[in-house]
Amino acid sequence: MSIRSRRDRDSAGSRHKFSIATFRGLQQPELSKRLSRLIKSENNAIGAHETAGRERGSIAAQLSEWGESTEDDAISDISDKLGVMLAEIGEQEDTFAQNLEDYRGVLKHIRNMEASVQPSRDQRQKVTDEISKLKYKEPNSTRITTLEHELVRAEAQNLVAEAQLSNTTRTKLKEAFDIHTAAVIERAEKQIILARHARRLLNYIDDEPVVPGDSRHAYDHELEARQVLEDAETDLRAWRPSVQPIASSETHVNGLGGNGVHADTDSVLTNGANGVDTTGPPEDATSEMERAEPAVLAS
Amino acid sequence: MSIRSRRDRDSAGSRHKFSIATFRGLQQPELSKRLSRLIKSENNAIGAHETAGRERGSIAAQLSEWGESTEDDAISDISDKLGVMLAEIGEQEDTFAQNLEDYRGVLKHIRNMEASVQPSRDQRQKVTDEISKLKYKEPNSTRITTLEHELVRAEAQNLVAEAQLSNTTRTKLKEAFDIHTAAVIERAEKQIILARHARRLLNYIDDEPVVPGDSRHAYDHELEARQVLEDAETDLRAWRPSVQPIASSETHVNGLGGNGVHADTDSVLTNGANGVDTTGPPEDATSEMERAEPAVLAS
Structure with missing residues (x-):
């Protein structure tokens, strides 16, 4: 039930040997390398969903035009309306990509924090190394x-x-x-609405075989087909998110049932993080450190 | 409510001027050109979904490995299990692409039929033209x-x-x-199952801010998190298609309430269609033509 064994999959991501992106990846501090790579892969995934959405829109237009060219009233009307549904399914794919872009932006906060914590670890290690070196070479040095x-x-x-x-x-x-998960659910629920209504359209195509020379019954489902589009539009507009909110301390910060203590997260402790919006410890943690520091220094 | 006005979108599909694919497109008879192009675009859309699924699987593995590297028990366990869910979401994206490939295969039947009908139209036109030319040049010709x-x-x-x-x-x-629409619904319903269970996992990450130097409560949700995966697996396995079947004369052919008359569609009339599996007129249409032809010839 773990996917850690699938390491070989990763190799596919490093095909372009001389790209700037790989170069940048190498420049990332050790601590943030993994997440940097993940964020890069996410960019590819988002691009794929954007392409899928764009192609779906193009196919929708082509389907409608093909239908018109058949000079068959039923095929022409239904293919045009199917096209409207497909185009909207494509729009939902694009909205999904945009939502994933938001999620990707949130992951960057973690990566930036990782990158900003690395120098602090390095500095501690450097001073520790210097002390032990000096103790060996000049054990009586005042330094x-x-x-x-x-x-x-x-x-x-x-x-x-x-x-x-x-x-x-x-x-x-x-x-x-x-x-991310809310975006998956939103795309899914909206595309289900569209696909279910699209299926209603298909039933208006009479595909009883005709005998050569015979003509078909005249197509008379135009109003019903238009009603299907209107129903789909109504249902889409009535859509509301149904997901349970995730319990989070940050939700409290934003005023949802919080106790007010965490209202100001912009503490001095987050200033080292290159100005990014980090979720630093709350105010009481700051004062805790302010109290603690002189004591540590006096040791 | 029509998308026929969005013609400009199509231009994006014709970037590669010298590809074999475009060359082939030009060779298609006029009648099947539009659908050939649509089938080609569908190939791009399918490829995009395949890429999205593959990238999602890769990201799932990267997330799990990143979580392990944080040396934080909660993050490590949840990121690994989130990875399992993401990988399965990626699998569903890939299954969706395979189902679209089936739909694309069915569209090819129409395209092939269009391509095979073109010579018949051409032949009729050619003979008509020849007669009117001859009537003008040599009105008494026995030809x-x-x-x-x-x-x-x-x-x-x-x-x-x-x-x-x-x-x-x-x-x-x-x-x-x-x-196509059943595939949209299947992907959507299965990804909803996965995303909803994935959201349960998130609640096992305690994100109450810690004060510097303090340690967190030990992580003790491992069994519950494993249960979430099992629940998701159970729900996925219990999934059944919920779509209403589309009424079709072909469904009758395949034995669902048919009258038996249309059982054999492999009539001699479809032999001209380059051997592709066409849905020719049923037997009674064949015999209709066999009766009609001598009469027509006698006129």
Whole structure:
């Protein structure tokens, strides 16, 4: 029930050896490499849904024009109205791609946070390494004390960074897949409405075989077929999301039943994250750190 | 409520000027050109859905591996199980593409029939032209009588061809969009099942902000998360098509309440259609023509 064994699938993503995108991927800090690659793949998936939607719209127009060219009243009318339905199915595919773009944007928050936490880890490691090197080479150097103070500061900073990373990862992962799954359901429910009404149209094509030379009954379903389009439009307009909201601490922040404490997430602790909208610890965490830091420094 | 005005969309399909596909398109008889182009566009749409499904599978694996790398038990478990759901959503996208391939195959029956009817129209036109040319140049030529007999035969043949075309077009159009719309609904219903269960997983991620230095509660939703996967699998396996069948004369042929008369569609009249599986007129139409032809010839 795990898909971790399917590692071989990944190789398909690295075909273009000399593209800028791969170059950029290499420049990503270690911590954010995986998510960077995922976000890139998501771009391909979104592009595929956009193409599918665009092609569906084009096919819809072609179907309608083909139907007109048959000079068969029934085929002409039904193919035109089927075309309207297909075009709308294509529109829904495009809306789905746009919603996935929103989800992809939320994943970028996690990637940016990962990228901004990397220097903090590196700095702590660097100072630790310098101290042990110095202790071996010049055990009596006064720089050791200075570096030890620096290490305490680096550790404090990293402690905050890791908390920010954990908070952002969890909140944004929930938010991202809340958007993603709701988008899957929205496309599905709307396309079901369209496909079900489209099937009603098919029943207006009389396909009893005709004998050569005989003419068919005149087509008289034009009003009914138009009614099908109107029904589909009405149903689409009446569509409302039916998904259960995902419980999230961020939902509280946005005023849905929150206790007011978390109202301001723009704390000083998130300033290191290159100005991106991170989900840093709430205010009380900030003051916690402000209280904690002098104590740590005095050790 | 018509989409015939959206003609400009079509231009996007003719970018590759020198491809074999375009060359082939030019070779198609006039009558089947439009549908040939549509079938070609459908190939692009199907390819886009295949790409979307493949990318979704790759993203699913990447999500799971990213989650493992976070060394956060909750993120690791949920991302792996979300990955399983996404991979299955990707599989459904691929199944959808395969079903569209079936629908595309049915459209080819109409195109092939169109292509095979073209020579019959051409032949009738050619003989008509020859007669009027001869009547002008050599009004007393004995060839005129011969050609007039030939025209009667050509008209009889064309009458059959046009009936075959009408029957095939109507039956196969219904069949094609029966498959197409049922495929849209199947993908939609199955992806709704998967997305709804995936949303349950998200609620097992505790995203209450942690204060720097504090550790989170241990993750203890592993069994519940596994249950979500099992529920999704059970629901998928229990899925049955819910669409109303489309009334079709061909459904009768296949034994669903037919009267037995149309059981054998492989009449001699369809032999001219390059051996493709056409929906020619039923047996009684054949004998109708066999009775009609000598009478026509005697005129």
